[in-house]
Amino acid sequence: MNEDEAFEYVKGTLRSERITPYHPYEIEVVRSIEKCINCGLCINHCPVVAAVGIDRFSGPRSIAVELSRSPPEYWSTADIVYLCTGCGTCREVCPKNVDIPEVVNLIRARIFKHRPDLVPKGFYVVQEPLTEYNLAFQPWEDKEEKSESRDMRLEKLGLPYVQDRVLDKAEILFYPGCQAEERAQEVREAAKVILDYFDVDYTLLDEMSCCGLPARLMGDDQTARSLADRLKKKVKKMGIKKVVTTCAGCTSNLSDLSYYFDWGVPTVHILEFLAEDIGLQRFGEDMANSSRLSPVHVTVHDPCHLIRHTSRQIMDYALEILREIPNVRVTESEAYDSCCGGGGLVSYHSRDVADAVVKENIEAIQKTGAERLVTPCPLCTAQIENNLFKSGSSVEVDDLTVFIAQRLPKKG
Amino acid sequence: MSDSEFDVVVIGGGSTGTAVARDCAMRGLRTLLLERDDIASATVGTCAGMISSGLKYRNEPDIMELCSEEVVHFNHIARHIMMKIPILAPLLDLSDAASDSGYIDAYSEHAEEREVPAMMFLTPEATLEIEPMVHPDVIASVYYEEFFIDPFRLSLLQALDAINHGAKVHTYCEVIGFEKTGGEIQGVVFYNRITGTTETVRTKLVVNATGPWAHKLARMNDSKLDLRLNKGTHVILDRRVVNVGITARALDGRWVYLFPHENTTLLGTTALDTWEDPDRLVASFDEIEYLLQSIEAVIPSIRESRIIRTMAGIRPLVPDWKVSEDKVTRGYQIVDHENGMISFTGGKLVMCRHMAQDVTDLVCKKLGVKAICKTHEKPLPGNEDDVDVESLSVEYGISLHTLERMRARRGTDIVKILELTKEHPEWKTTICTCEPVIEAEIRYAIREEFPQTLNDLRRRLRLGTGPCQGTSCTYKAAAILSEELDLEGDDFLVDILDFKAERWKGIRPSMRGEQLAQEELAQGIYTCVGNLDQSDVDYDLKPWEEGA
Numbered sequence: 021m022n023e024d025e026a027f028e029y030v031k032g033t034l035r036s037e038r039i040t041p042y043h044p045y046e047i048e049v050v051r052s053i054e055k056c057i058n059c060g061l062c063i064n065h066c067p068v069v070a071a072v073g074i075d076r077f078s079g080p081r082s083i084a085v086e087l088s089r090s091p092p093e094y095w096s097t098a099d100i101v102y103l104c105t106g107c108g109t110c111r112e113v114c115p116k117n118v119d120i121p122e123v124v125n126l127i128r129a130r131i132f133k134h135r136p137d138l139v140p141k142g143f144y145v146v147q148e149p150l151t152e153y154n155l156a157f158q159p160w161e162d163k164e165e166k167s168e169s170r171d172m173r174l175e176k177l178g179l180p181y182v183q184d185r186v187l188d189k190a191e192i193l194f195y196p197g198c199q200a201e202e203r204a205q206e207v208r209e210a211a212k213v214i215l216d217y218f219d220v221d222y223t224l225l226d227e228m229s230c231c232g233l234p235a236r237l238m239g240d241d242q243t244a245r246s247l248a249d250r251l252k253k254k255v256k257k258m259g260i261k262k263v264v265t266t267c268a269g270c271t272s273n274l275s276d277l278s279y280y281f282d283w284g285v286p287t288v289h290i291l292e293f294l295a296e297d298i299g300l301q302r303f304g305e306d307m308a309n310s311s312r313l314s315p316v317h318v319t320v321h322d323p324c325h326l327i328r329h330t331s332r333q334i335m336d337y338a339l340e341i342l343r344e345i346p347n348v349r350v351t352e353s354e355a356y357d358s359c360c361g362g363g364g365l366v367s368y369h370s371r372d373v374a375d376a377v378v379k380e381n382i383e384a385i386q387k388t389g390a391e392r393l394v395t396p397c398p399l400c401t402a403q404i405e406n407n408l409f410k411s412g413s414s415v416e417v418d419d420l421t422v423f424i425a426q427r428l429p430k431k432g
Numbered sequence: 433m434s435d436s437e438f439d440v441v442v443i444g445g446g447s448t449g450t451a452v453a454r455d456c457a458m459r460g461l462r463t464l465l466l467e468r469d470d471i472a473s474a475t476v477g478t479c480a481g482m483i484s485s486g487l488k489y490r491n492e493p494d495i496m497e498l499c500s501e502e503v504v505h506f507n508h509i510a511r512h513i514m515m516k517i518p519i520l521a522p523l524l525d526l527s528d529a530a531s532d533s534g535y536i537d538a539y540s541e542h543a544e545e546r547e548v549p550a551m552m553f554l555t556p557e558a559t560l561e562i563e564p565m566v567h568p569d570v571i572a573s574v575y576y577e578e579f580f581i582d583p584f585r586l587s588l589l590q591a592l593d594a595i596n597h598g599a600k601v602h603t604y605c606e607v608i609g610f611e612k613t614g615g616e617i618q619g620v621v622f623y624n625r626i627t628g629t630t631e632t633v634r635t636k637l638v639v640n641a642t643g644p645w646a647h648k649l650a651r652m653n654d655s656k657l658d659l660r661l662n663k664g665t666h667v668i669l670d671r672r673v674v675n676v677g678i679t680a681r682a683l684d685g686r687w688v689y690l691f692p693h694e695n696t697t698l699l700g701t702t703a704l705d706t707w708e709d710p711d712r713l714v715a716s717f718d719e720i721e722y723l724l725q726s727i728e729a730v731i732p733s734i735r736e737s738r739i740i741r742t743m744a745g746i747r748p749l750v751p752d753w754k755v756s757e758d759k760v761t762r763g764y765q766i767v768d769h770e771n772g773m774i775s776f777t778g779g780k781l782v783m784c785r786h787m788a789q790d791v792t793d794l795v796c797k798k799l800g801v802k803a804i805c806k807t808h809e810k811p812l813p814g815n816e817d818d819v820d821v822e823s824l825s826v827e828y829g830i831s832l833h834t835l836e837r838m839r840a841r842r843g844t845d846i847v848k849i850l851e852l853t854k855e856h857p858e859w860k861t862t863i864c865t866c867e868p869v870i871e872a873e874i875r876y877a878i879r880e881e882f883p884q885t886l887n888d889l890r891r892r893l894r895l896g897t898g899p900c901q902g903t904s905c906t907y908k909a910a911a912i913l914s915e916e917l918d919l920e921g922d923d924f925l926v927d928i929l930d931f932k933a934e935r936w937k938g939i940r941p942s943m944r945g946e947q948l949a950q951e952e953l954a955q956g957i958y959t960c961v962g963n964l965d966q967s968d969v970d971y972d973l974k975p976w977e978e979g980a
Contacts, residue, residue, distance in 0.1 A: 042675060058950070082862075099831055099832045
């Protein structure tokens with residue numbers, strides 16, 4: 021056997037022994053997980069454990085000290101690891117900074133490779149459009165219908181339509197993410213309204229493609245990597261200076277990608293962009309001139325992908341921005357930073373778990389007496405909106421980007 | 433069968449002694465196994481569990497052939513407690529490869545019968561893809577595959593199978609003398625440490641399978657036995673940190689290894705001629721440093737991994753002196769003292785069944801019994817069939833991983849435990865969170881596998897062997913043990929102290945890095961919450977405990 025044949029043989033044994041070697045960048049995750057001292061602090065903070073109990077989801081500690089120790093047995097964790105919403109609360113409260121959300125991805129990636137039959141069937145709804153259209157959702161078949169849907173939403177929300185801009189060169193890439201591209205189109209439009217209002221030199225992609233986060237969460241590393249590479253190439257070619265997004269998941273994932281794979285281009289959420297690039301002072305001065313909407317009482321939900329996967333600073337900005345908008349009263353919800361259950365693709369296969377997790381939020385939101393909930397993530401928006409509606413609540417939900425765009429003065 | 437009359441008394445409940453008891457019982461001999469502590473509580477309990485192809489012993493072709501045959505047998509009788517491990521030997525300079533190519537041919541000669549490939553060379557790129565922790569300057573690597581077995585379960589299953597075939601197995605019974613007539617053994621006198629009584633049984637023959645104590649037992653029988661005792665130490669990491677096994681030349685040119693084992697990684701081993709008392713043995717600072725420095729040459733970041741403990745044991749080698757340890761034969765010798773006692777020296781884990789076969793042949797010949805060995809044909813308990821843990825998980829409502837770990841210990845016998853949860857659904861509770869172990873398996877083991885202490889449960893279940901080393905399971909398991917065995921409050925506390933002491937023995941020598949945080953938490957729980965440091969029970973500190 022020559023060396024190449026030998027390597028092929030070894031790969032065969034690794035496959036049959038269900039071993040996918042750790043990549044160099046995964047060793048850092050393994051090192052972090054080694055630090056777990058089984059103290060159990062995370063169990064008391066895990067929203068999934070709180071919602072469904074330890075018998076259904078054994079919790080972050082068990083992932084650290086039990087489930088993640090022997091890669092050849094990762095397949096046997098399939099009844100547990102898909103129930104993690106990836107909210108990152110465990111990592112935040114951990115005295116040893118054990119990176120549970122990342123080790124969950126690492127385990128899911130190996131189940132995907134070695135036991136695709138154990139991957140939740142619900143994921144294939146996402147995987148198909150990802151591999152076929154590079155999007156997390158099936159794109160609209162009829163482009164006209166898509167525009168009609170968009171216009172209806174704009175009309176209902178009282179938002180103007182700003183023409184799409186696709187330029188060869190621009191300072192900023194506005195990246196709406198799949199949800200705002202295909203479903204919550206009002207978020208994409210609202211961001212354009214804001215960017216346009218402040219005369220930002222921005223562009224959209226000529227063809228939108230997913231950042232790869234859903235593929236990573238389901239364990240399809242190959243698709244995740246190819247989507248990330250595709251995006252990186254475009255970003256590099258356009259020579260843009262910064263990516264601005266309206267999606268919490270995209271913000272954290274693109275920031276990670278940029279860090280680990282040397283994109284050299286930072287990604288910020290539009291809230292950060294408003295606070296840091298436009299400036300709160302300018303924003304406030306302009307807002308002072310706005311008299312577009314009547315007084316409103318809101319409460320805020322913090323998306324996990326911003327506060328725990330990126331930075332809590334972003335939600336501090338959100339509150340500062342809300343303070344600059346006239347006629348807005350904010351009441352903090354007791355569960356303002358508790359996971360909405362919409363993460364980790366859990367709702368794609370275990371709706372009951374996702375909805376059990378959001379229950380705490382729903383109760384706390386209603387207690388605030390606010391008439392409206394705002395949150396800067398289209399995924400959280402959808403998950404909370406659905407469940408408020410189901411619970412018979414009259415509280416309405418707005419994506420924070422839309423909320424801001426609605427209150428900007430008329431340009432001119 | 434009479435409780436006091438036997439054809440053969442086997443002394444020593446390690447891998448060899450239990451194999452001998454099984455073989456004797458299967459051939460219809462009235463058999464008694466006496467063990468001073470618990471099954472697999474000494475030498476075999478500190479080994480890596482490698483069912484070695486014998487490649488280190490290429491100068492002994494008949495030994496390599498024997499090892500290879502035994503691997504085939506184990507794959508037939510005990511596959512449910514075995515794992516195949518792919519192994520890389522990274523080469524960092526050409527002299528590594530050139531100086532030592534003989535073993536490649538020797539290994540490959542018997543590879544086919546074990547259904548593994550001949551040794552192969554891999555490129556540096558392939559090596560680093562398989563194991564990115566390997567030193568980037570690697571120039572090539574040698575690839576091969578070996579099998580590993582759970583040495584605790586192997587010994588226990590052999591003992592249980594011996595019982596199934598009519599043998600008696602007594603643990604915590606220490607032999608203190610022999611009754612002899614005309615220089616011939618007629619009976620064995622032993623002290624029962626559980627009942628506190630001295631008992632005597634009559635027997636025709638005694639097989640001395642006491643490993644590093646064999647010479648002492650022979651002396652008790654006025655016989656002389658030479659042994660070369662050799663200490664081996666392992667460092668244990670908290671999880672599988674390497675994708676495959678790694679072997680490398682140590683600082684002194686011996687081979688050392690880093691093997692994934694169950695859900696840990698073992699770094700071993702040292703080999704030091706020793707005259708220490710096996711009961712007081714602990715890993716030394718020098719041994720730990722020797723192992724770390726040796727493997728560091730090929731896995732430079734090894735010190736960043738978390739060491740949870742060490743384990744040290746003594747090999748009872750054949751007494752070849754005036755040569756270095758690695759030149760001593762890894763074969764075994766059967767010594768017939770011609771006075772009713774037959775002793776072993778030497779041997780390896782992989783040979784235990786074969787050693788038993790040889791000695792049982794001799795026993796049968798001496799007793800005039802005609803019966804052939806079947807230990808390589810009949811499966812050990814649990815290996816009768818494949819186990820579908822996925823459907824069991826659905827049927828019994830227990831997590832897949834819990835069942836997969838249980839399956840790796842028990843094979844088809846897993847169902848006996850799961851059945852208990854029908855009447856007692858509360859026994860699905862996880863007691864040891866690291867491995868994990870549920871209450872039903874603890875109850876089952878206590879009732880069916882004759883443990884007396886928490887340490888015995890550990891050997892049967894891997895209880896408390898994970899990263900936290902019993903921080904969170906000891907009290908829970910002790911409560912169950914006390915209930916099942918009807919222990920008094922003081923016994924309960926002493927058993928917890930014993931268990932913690934046994935953990936401490938392995939933790940103390942290597943304690944550093946992340947394990948310090950773990951130990952601090954454990955101390956907090958046991959002293960601040962459990963008040964264990966204030967207990968006034970009658971407990972003697974172990975030799976390795978501070979203040980002893």
